């Protein structure tokens with residue numbers, strides 16, 4: 206269609222999606238978006254994936270975005286369609302995932318009348334989006350859609366909502382293409398100030414116990430950022446730890462890798478964080494799951510913080526050198542200046558620092574008691590990793606103990622391979638996220654490491670997987686408990702397991718069959734490998750019921766209110782010690 | 796190896812000063828697109844993150860560009876005040892934010908309409924005080940006045956408190972508008 210010709214609002218939506226290179230939209234129809242669905246029916250550039258619940262659409266779009274670096278797109282109807290999307294929008298906001306969510310709205314003249322399926326979508330989603338728009342005039346629609354993609358993907362990525370009343374979808378208006386589209390005023394700072402870069406390099410060069418602490422920002426910045434990070438580590442031999450969101454930016458097989466840090470991070474990562482003298486935070490945000498007790502957080506270090514969002518800097522932890530900008534740009538500049546000045550770290554100091562770190566590593570903090578008769582959850586993930594490591598594999602998770610064990614025991618060598626709900630901690634994220642990932646990577650092995658409670662929150666998306674022949678593997682560590690809740694009740698509430706036992710779990714194998722996919726069960730360590738292999742071989746979606754030890758705890762752990770050097774190590778900690786590990790003040794924390 | 800590592804480690808965790816930090820009151824000027832919902836966005840930020848709003852004024856200032864200017868008076872620790880500024884700056888429709896208190900060289904003014912009722916000597920006293928404060932009479936009846944007063948907020952406060960014993964009925968205040976001195980303007 207020639208530019209300038211009149212199009213309906215619904216046609217404009219589809220044209221804009223195509224012009225932004227959108228191939229997949231996750232959605233669910235309803236009265237207020239029927240004109241758009243009618244357009245979808247009449248074209249074949251944009252493929253629509255019909256989910257079973259709008260929350261599923263948002264998580265699928267998140268998985269899609271996180272595994273590709275592209276923007277996820279969601280389409281839902283007004284009222285309940287929009288409110289069902291709120292969890293996924295919030296999740297994407299917390300984890301900085303680019304997403305454009307289009308919502309239908311009642312016709313403009315009915316807005317404010319409590320019309321059928323009306324809700325104040327822009328009001329409800331204002332605090333859980335990076336920005337949102339209500340389109341009242343079809344002639345604004347194209348511009349707003351282009352702005353929406355721009356805002357979602359530039360600066361710190363995030364979700365946006367465009368609310369489109371039904372009359373606007375029918376009305377005819379002009380389409381303008383996305384060329385040179387930007388927002389009129391929104392200009393995030395991408396290139397860092399060179400003074401900050403020089404100050405950072407000078408500080409690193411003088412360090413005797415430096416540590417890199419990297420986060421999801423490295424992943425968001427793109428493959429180049431991960432490459433530069435690896436180059437910088439090679440150049441300096443600085444040890445590196447990462448947040449949950451940053452796993453894979455630096456390879457787990459790399460010799461400078463200390464493992465994840467934070468509440469369930471490794472002993473060596475947390476001790477190094479506590480004792481370093483220069484901390485280089487690259488695209489992480491000092492989340493409370495990372496810092497533990499703030500007044501005892503890395504008390505002796507000078508801190509550099511690279512972040513594209515200035516409001517992340519000095520929010521919780523005061524830093525010495527803020528570097529505002531995109532991670533890839535900042536790392537490129539740092540490497541250039543480092544090389545130009547031919548810097549080298551103090552060899553003797555570094556040898557000492559590494560020696561100390563190796564000492565901490567020797568505690569082997571992830572070790573657990575093996576068991577011949579019962580599958581230990583850690584063992585299950587170790588086996589899953591071992592049997593898939595030569596495969597092109599993507600991992601998503603739900604939320605709970607299994608998520609932490611996955612982060613500890615599955616090794617990621619590349620970015621974009623690990624999809625998890627970090628900031629919001631949304632149970633039910635992993636299954637629909639796997640749907641989204643598999644849609645983007647049809648040939649790859651996509652596994653959701655799940656818990657028996659979480660997986661039931663969005664279980665209905667199995668039906669989506671079956672419909673689109675997406676062979677996702679749902680690997681359920683079935684401990685019959687909301688394990689993480691049970692662990693906290695043991696730690697904090699005298700082991701009174703209030704409502705954390707899942708009675709009447711479904712038979713996951715039969716459930717799989719009911720959905721028309723494959724169900725597998727492993728109950729003994731001896732049969733685990735074969736069953737996992739069977740799962741991998743299957744060309745169908747699989748629900749894998751992996752029966753694991755019911756009462757295993759996730760260690761190591763920094764109890765709430767404690768410092769990094771006050772970790773609780775797993776191996777042979779007694780139940781009493783678990784019960785008294787957190788003091789009264791810590792109990793008030795989450 | 797010890798199971799709980801705390802006691803076996805060198806005492807390297809030290810306690811930083813935990814005492815309550817002094818709070819300060821700052822005046823922020825915010826230039827933003829005058830688009831639907833922009834006021835709700837700004838207020839929502841303050842409500843959602845638990846920041847204080849002592850006073851807020853907003854009006855479109857450049858009609859052709861649909862640009863509005865907010866003046867927000869807020870109270871918090873220096874760290875929170877910096878956060879507020881950054882949180883405002885990252886909002887998509889916000890063009891620029893200035894902390895007029897940090898910049899130092901700025902003027903703040905407020906307008907109030909003050910209704911006072913009384914007769915006889917009380918009436919004379921009200922007029923005398925109004926004269927001293929350069930308040931104008933903008934409405935009068937046989938037993939009441941409405942004064943219009945502009946000035947710094949504390950001058951307005953003082954005028955109002957002096958009117959209480961005389962017969963203060965009600966007050967409408969605009970809230971503070973602020974601007975920096977000199978030739979420089981904010982980025983729009």
Ligand SMILES: Cc1ncc(C[n+]2csc(CCOP(=O)(O)OP(=O)(O)O)c2C)c(N)n1
Pocket residue numbers: 603604605606607608630631632633655656657658659660682684686687688689690
């Ligand atoms: C939507 C939602 N509701 C509640 C919680 C609180 N929560 C965190 S972990 C957890 C238990 C998860 O149990 P399960 O999925 O079985 O995993 P496990 O911890 O046993 O591995 C709960 C209820 C949450 N994170 N998300």
